[in-house]
Amino acid sequence: MSSIPWDDLAEEDGYVKPDYEGGALDEQELFWRDHQEWLQDRGYMLRPRYRPDWVPSWKDKPDVYWLLCEDGQRRTWRSNMDATRISDGVRVLMKCVIKSEHPYEVEIATFLSSEPLAANPQNHCIPIYDVLEVLDDPDKTILVMPLTRGFNRPRFQTVGEAIDFFSQFFEGLQFMHKHHVAHRDCGRMNIMMEGTMYPNGWHPTQDSMKPDFTFYRKNEIYSRTERPPKYYLIDFGISRRYDPAQGPPLEDPINGGDKTVPEHQGRKGIIPCNPFFTDIYYAGNMIRTEFLEVMFLSNSSFQKKNEFNFIADLVRDMVQDDPTQRPTMDQVVVRFETIRKKLSNIKLRSRISPRDESIVMAFFRTLPHIFRSIKYPLQRYPAVPSR
Incomplete structure (x- = not known):
């Protein structure tokens, strides 16, 4: 059953209590439904679920479970919503920014997406296609950007594919720092990639499925080596842009998705710190947690996965407890x-x-890998993917 207090919502506000169980629009989804026609006039079409005339496909079908229906899939993520650009059919993601909560996000996102910065190949900040001011709520602005997927979905197959990711990630963060912008939350949740490996697209709420909510077959998906993606940094809600003439910035600590930042731990009172140093920690810790098996042996070393022990020393320096001892992004890029x-x-x-692979699974995965290792060089695919 829906947990929405439908009876408490005034009819004059346009809310109607549904006469079906399960799969009801939640309170945040109602915003998108109520603005669907306006968004359509602005050139963006939402999925059928969010149109005013929507009738659930499972209604009056007791044998159909709503969660297995395409129109039973809720919004993409929190304040986000997927849509299709009517003019060319491109699938996009819309983010509703509440300006009173994140007063700098629109400014920073559009700055990083403006020319000449947008044309710079080192720029890995998510492009902003459009900015829509919500007329009936001046505190809300909708940013329109490409529909992307998690950087590690599907998983990396080769070390070369991971190298390409590291290069783009470091390059993108270096680009932001060169333009005096600290991300302040550049952990795993805010790194995405374009969907070049999925020529038929994917469903925005279930990225292992096609847009029509049918399953992909393995032969319908390309590898990163075959179709290298571009990786993007997203979500500038707590990012800040600084004036270099005012010297190194100091900011009160603010927690992002990664709660392990040393300079944010165990403080009595609030001690301002340099957010660029914190970005270095976020980047290093993301690689440590996603690509290295971590088992601290002492205060300065940890056990490493065999595949990535070549980068472990650099990562260790990036996650030092003393922020001032961490390398800058320029130094990280040179060392890498x-x-x-x-x-x-x-x-x-x-x-x-x-890391959790069994011997049996290793055997069955190694055989196709050997085949790919022979095939890719013959097809002139480089060991490190190149777009």
């Missing part, structure tokens, strides 16, 4: 390029084994 040049072609084409 030096590391990258030392990796052999065999290493780059080697398979990444998931």
Whole structure:
């Protein structure tokens, strides 16, 4: 049953209590339904679920479970909503920014997406296609951007694919810092990628399925080596842009998705810190948690996965407790390029084994990997994907 207090919502506000159980629009979804016609006039079409004339496909069908229906899938994520650009059929993501809560987000997102910055290949900030001011609520602005998917979905197959990701991620954060913008929340949840591997797209709420909510077959999905994606930094809700003439910035700590930042821990009172140093920690800790198996052996070292021990020393420096001892992003990029040049072609084409992989699964995954390792060089795919 829906938990929405329908009886408490005034009819004059346009809310109607549904006469079906399960799959009802929640309170945040009502915003999108109520603005569907306005968004359509602005050139964006929402899914049938959010149109005023929507009738659930499972209504009067007791044998149909609503959660298995395409129109039973709720909004993409919190304040976000997917849509289709009517003019060309491009699928987009809309983010409703509440300006009183995040007063700098629209400014920073549009700045990073403006020319000449947008044309710079080092820019890995999510492009902003459109900015829509909500006429009936001046505190809300809708940012329209590409529909993307998590950077690690599907999983990486080879070390070379991970190298391409590291390069783009470091390059993107370096680009932001060069333009005096600290992200302040550049953890795993705010790194996305374009969907070049999925030529038929995917459903915005279930990214393993097609837009029509049918399952993909493996032969319908390309690898990162075959169709290299571009990776993007997203969500500038707590980001800040600084004036370099005022010297190194100091900000009160603010927690992002990663709660392990050393300078944010165990403080009596609030001690301002440099947010650029914190970005370095976020970046290093993301790689540590996503690509290295971490088991602290002492205060300065940890056990590493075999596939990525080449980057462990750099990561260790990036996550030092003392922020001032961490390398800058310029130094990270230089050190990483030096590391990258030392990796052999065999290493780059080697398979990444998931940390929880069983012996049986390793056997069945190694056989197709051997086939790909022969096929990709013959097809002239480089060991490190290149767009």
